[in-house]
Amino acid sequence: MDESFGKKEKLKSKIVIDSLFAEGNSVKKYPLRLVYLPLENSSENVNKVAVSVPKRSFKRAVDRIKLKRLMREAYRKNKYLVTSNLYKNYALMFIYTGRDIWNYAELLRSSEELLKRFVEQEKMKDHEKDIL
RNA sequence: UAAGCAGACCGCCUUAUCGCUGCCCCAAAUUAAUGUGGGGCGGAGGAAAGUCCGGACACCAUAGGGCAGCAUAAUGGGUAACACCCAUCAUCCCGAAUUAUCGGGAUAGGACCAGUGCAACAGAAAGGAUGUACAGGUAAUGCUGUAGUGAAAUCAGGUAAACUCUAUGCGGUGCAAUGCCAUGUAUACCGGCUGUUAAGGAUUGCCCGUCCGUUGCCGGAGGGUAGGCAGCUAAAGACUUUUGGUAACAAAAGUUUCAGAUAAAUGAUAAGGACUUCAAUCCCGAUAGCUAUCGGGAGUUGAGGUACAGAAUCCGGCUUACAGGUCUGCUUUUUUU
């Protein structure tokens, strides 16, 4: 199982991020929020992923970096849910909406649930399209 | 042995698996500089923080002169430099001694015989003063002392963290500086030569000054957007020893290479260890008398805890945050000789 998470899989383009927030859909599972958008005409066959922790919730840089590392780790462990169930590529943005610092085990469970919901939602949509 | 104060230093460790990132090596592939696979070596701090000072470095030939503005303020030294550090003096505070001094701490510590301002309440009077009572004194007079108000009452008064004066220093902007590459629009801009000599424009807050300055020709491509490379980490480096110096520090010799990310890398999981807190258990001593209380010690078990905090051009300081531990010096205390 591929559990790597290299430079190529990181979402960096400002344009894509802007359109992601403008047109993207979102799924929530406390303390996380996932904003996503299908990637059209992408040359690389990978999902682009970014994580974000608002400065408003966590003042100290140590806490923000810690949470971002944990979120990256949780995605890395759960990315098979996306890659094995969906054939399209997506731009994904994880946002930490909680106010307290969760530990890794809780965060892992939460992100697993979140990604399952995301996959389900996208499958439904594709199914509807096929019927039409 | 315990406590306090001051200074210096350290600031969790090991292994395995899965990941991130920089450099190097190897392999095959396409191709001519990349990705893929494998291996090796590195990968946050004492404050990386606050951004309060000082530099290095880079660019702007508008950097010159004056005013304004800002900063500093005992003396001497250190330093690339400083508002930092060291030494000495002075003033104040604390302690010991006791009127010689000793130890520790603090100090924005130039100048109110250049000028101006300010002083609530109380008080006769608060800055070209003189009132009351008593006493003294005179030829005479607030001439002198005491009382009273107040932080301060005539004194070269106090106050400059009041304006100000004196001395010294300060060009501006900052690595998103700056140089280059690719992309790419079509005349804003830049460079050179030429022409015109005056309206205008530029600049550090203002003035002087300085520079540019409507044409034509030649050359180059701007701004914006999203990227890449360099700058970018070998340096006022770190460590050890010796010498000079009261010290800060300097010099010499030797050893050594120690993060470079960019939606921003150092993480996750498991096991073990270290330190430490609490509870239970065991042992010893004392007091009451077979169970309680107090003190000390040891290992086991269980439950915790391991702070403050994350590099972003780089250094030197300052300030602030910080669990716990180590060492040195001084003072006091206990025991033994």
Added chain:
RNA sequence: CGGGAUGUGGCGCAGUCCGGUAGCGUAUACGUCUGGGGGGCGUAGGGUCGCAGGUUCAAAUCCUGUCAUCCCGA
């Protein structure tokens, strides 16, 4: 990375430049006018002036450090 502003009763603000008394509106409590409500009038309570240190006889005010919030530029 750089620059700036603010912090004062529960809430919104003045006072800070130029140091001596902390005040205004609103809210709260009580009284009063009214048959009652609303509203008016009167009285009262309530403030470590963000925090710490310094200068001064005296600090919300001057100086230094620090904390928090907000804004701007690249």
